[in-house]
Amino acid sequence: DAGVIQSPRHEVTEMGQEVTLRCKPISGHDYLFWYRQTMMRGLELLIYFNNNVPIDDSGMPEDRFSAKMPNASFSTLKIQPSEPRDSAVYFCASSLGSQGNYGYTFGSGTRLTVV
């Protein structure tokens, strides 16, 4: 398995633009998580899905953020409009079970810079 695949690896965008981050989880995993990592706040859970259904989005910072999982093999995290304070590394992770008998498998992340 190629692991969790995220795209793009790097994204630079201007303030006010729409940004879409993509994630392909490991086949067969039933949980998908979106995290944000910054120096100031560390690793934050934004939202997670179980069997493609959003379960808890309480970590989503505000209405500018939205996430979808149209099928078991694809998820997106969208920011519209983007702001400089959204600059961070965004990770997608997947697992079998909520805590994963084998832990969570993380993608390599998308480094977002909003200028």
Add this chain to the structure above:
Amino acid sequence: AQSVTQPDIHITVSEGASLELRCNYSYGATPYLFWYVQSPGQGLQLLLKYFSGDTLVQGIKGFEAEFKRSQSSFNLRKPSVHWSDAAEYFCAVGAGNAGNMLTFGGGTRLMVKP
């Protein structure tokens, strides 16, 4: 709800020296415990995990960790550190209940002196 504390934000050790990274958790029952490593520009990689049984668990890259219930700790150790071990290390705890997510500590950044 469970919580995790990694008391050391930064640690510097000399190459070849031994390493111990501290992790303390808060949870009423036996937790699931994990250590992850994040190299620069990379995602988090699972080093090792504890669910039950032997309290000393072996992981990849020569790491081990010991679960001590009496101290609510799950410290990560390595007998001899290599320069390539420089990275950020995260401890995580799970509560063992379906639907309960992992909680991650704030991380410890390890620097290795030549």
